Amino acid sequence: MNGFFLAFAYLRHHVGRSIVLVLVTALILFVPFATQIMLSASEERLTARAETTPLLLGRRGSALDLTMAALYFSDDRPTPVTMSEVETIWDSGLGIPIPLHFAFESGSFRIVGTSLDYFDFRELEIAEGRNLAVLGDATIGADVAAALGQGVGDTLVSSPENLFDLDGVYPLEMPIVGVLARTGTPDDSAIFVDVKTAWVIAGIGHGHADVIPEGSSGDVVAAAGIAQYQRITPDNIDTFHFHGDPADYPLSAVIVSPNDTRSATILLGRYLDPDGTVQMIEPAAVVQRLVDRIFRIKSVLDAVTFVIGIAALAAVGLAVFLSYLLRADEMATAVKLGARRGMVLRLLLSETLILLLLAGTIASAGVLAVSHQADVWVGWLAGFGV
Numbered sequence: 001m002n003g004f005f006l007a008f009a010y011l012r013h014h015v016g017r018s019i020v021l022v023l024v025t026a027l028i029l030f031v032p033f034a035t036q037i038m039l040s041a042s043e044e045r046l047t048a049r050a051e052t053t054p055l056l057l058g059r060r061g062s063a064l065d066l067t068m069a070a071l072y073f074s075d076d077r078p079t080p081v082t083m084s085e086v087e088t089i090w091d092s093g094l095g096i097p098i099p100l101h102f103a104f105e106s107g108s109f110r111i112v113g114t115s116l117d118y119f120d121f122r123e124l125e126i127a128e129g130r131n132l133a134v135l136g137d138a139t140i141g142a143d144v145a146a147a148l149g150q151g152v153g154d155t156l157v158s159s160p161e162n163l164f165d166l167d168g169v170y171p172l173e174m175p176i177v178g179v180l181a182r183t184g185t186p187d188d189s190a191i192f193v194d195v196k197t198a199w200v201i202a203g204i205g206h207g208h209a210d211v212i213p214e215g216s217s218g219d220v221v222a223a224a225g226i227a228q229y230q231r232i233t234p235d236n237i238d239t240f241h242f243h244g245d246p247a248d249y250p251l252s253a254v255i256v257s258p259n260d261t262r263s264a265t266i267l268l269g270r271y272l273d274p275d276g277t278v279q280m281i282e283p284a285a286v287v288q289r290l291v292d293r294i295f296r297i298k299s300v301l302d303a304v305t306f307v308i309g310i311a312a313l314a315a316v317g318l319a320v321f322l323s324y325l326l327r328a329d330e331m332a333t334a335v336k337l338g339a340r341r342g343m344v345l346r347l348l349l350s351e352t353l354i355l356l357l358l359a360g361t362i363a364s365a366g367v368l369a370v371s372h373q374a375d376v377w378v379g380w381l382a383g384f385g386v
Contacts, residue, residue, distance in 0.1 A: 025359035032309060055281070056071075057255075061279075080250035080251055082248050083250075084247040098257065100252050124181070127182075132178075155176065157174070267280055
C-alpha cells in the first residue's frame with residue numbers, strides 16, 4: 001500500500017508528464033479496438049439493407065451499379081426496364097414486384113417513384129401526416145424534412161433533367177402529405193411519390209390547363225413564362241392522362257419479394273440467359289462481394305496498426321525507462337535512507353501499474369462510446385443519419 005501511495009504522490013507531483021504518458025498509452029490501446037468496431041459497423045450497415053432485399057430486377061449490365069442505385073439511391077442511373085417486367089412477375093405468381101423509378105431529384109434529394117408495397121416491405125412508418133393517396137402526393141424521409149425545414153402542408157418542386165426541355169415538360173410541384181419516421185437507412189434521404197407521379201415528371205403523363213381564362217375574348221399567346229412548373233390540383237387532376245402503352249412505361253428497377261425459397265430459385269433461373277435484356281440478381285451476394293473486396297485491406301490495416309502500436313508502446317517504454325534513469329540519484333538516496341531495493345522496485349512497478357490502469361480506463365471508456373455510437377457515425381459518414 002505504501003508503494004502505491006508514494007507512486008501516486010510522485011505521479012501527481014509530475015502531473016504534466018503523467019498526463020502525457022496516460023493519454024498516449026490510452027490512445028495506443030484505443031485505436032485498434034475502435035477501428036475494429038467501426039469496420040464491423042460499416043460492414044453490417046452495408047450488408048443489412050441488401051440482406052433484407054431478396055431479389056432485384058433491372059437492365060442487364062453492372063449488378064453492382066444496379067444494386068447501389070436501387071438500394072442506396074446512389075448517383076448511378078441504370079438503363080430503364082419496362083412496366084411489362086412487373087406484369088410478368090405478377091403473372092408468374094411467384095412473388096410481389098415493387099416498381100422503382102428514381103431518375104429525378106428535388107434539390108439534392110432523390111425522388112423515388114414506387115408503390116405502397118414498398119412502405120410495407122421496408123417497414124416504413126409515418127411520423128407525421130399520411131401516406132401517398134393521390135397523384136402528385138409526396139412523402140419525405142426524416143433527413144429531407146430536417147434539411148429543408150419542411151413538413152406536411154409544404155411543397156417540393158422536382159428538378160428538371162436539363163435546362164433545355166424541348167418537349168415542354170415542366171418540373172412538378174408536389175405537396176408534402178407525410179413525413180416518415182427515422183430509420184437510419186437511405187430512405188431517410190428520399191422523397192417518395194407514386195410511380196405514376198414519377199411518370200408525370202418524365203412527361204409521359206400530363207394534364208391540361210386552360211390558357212384562355214373563362215369569360216375572356218380575343219387571342220391569347222401562350223408563352224413559356226405562363227407556367228414555370230405544373231401542379232396537380234383537385235380541379236385539374238381529372239385531366240391528367242398518360243400516353244402510349246403502359247407496358248412500355250420506364251422503371252429504374254424492380255424489387256421482387258418471392259413467396260418462398262423455391263419461388264426465388266425459379267425466378268433466378270428464368271433470368272439466367274446472358275443474351276437477355278434484363279437480369280435478376282441477389283443484392284446480398286452482390287454487396288457481400290463488394291464488402292469482401294473492400295475489407296481485403298483489413299488484414300493490411302491490422303498489420304499496420306500492430307506495427308504502429310508496437311512502435312508507440314516502445315516509445316512509451318523508452319520514455320518511462322529514461323524517466324527511471326533520470327531518477328537514479330533519487331533511488332540511490334532512498335536506498336541510503338534505508339529503503340530496500342525490493343521496495344524501490346515495487347515503487348517503480350506501482351507507478352507503471354497506475355499509469356496502465358488510468359490509460360486502460362480512458363481507452364475502455366472511449367471504446368464503449370464508439371461501440372454505442374458506431375452505427376450513428378457510420379451512417380453520418382455514409383451520407384444518411386440514424
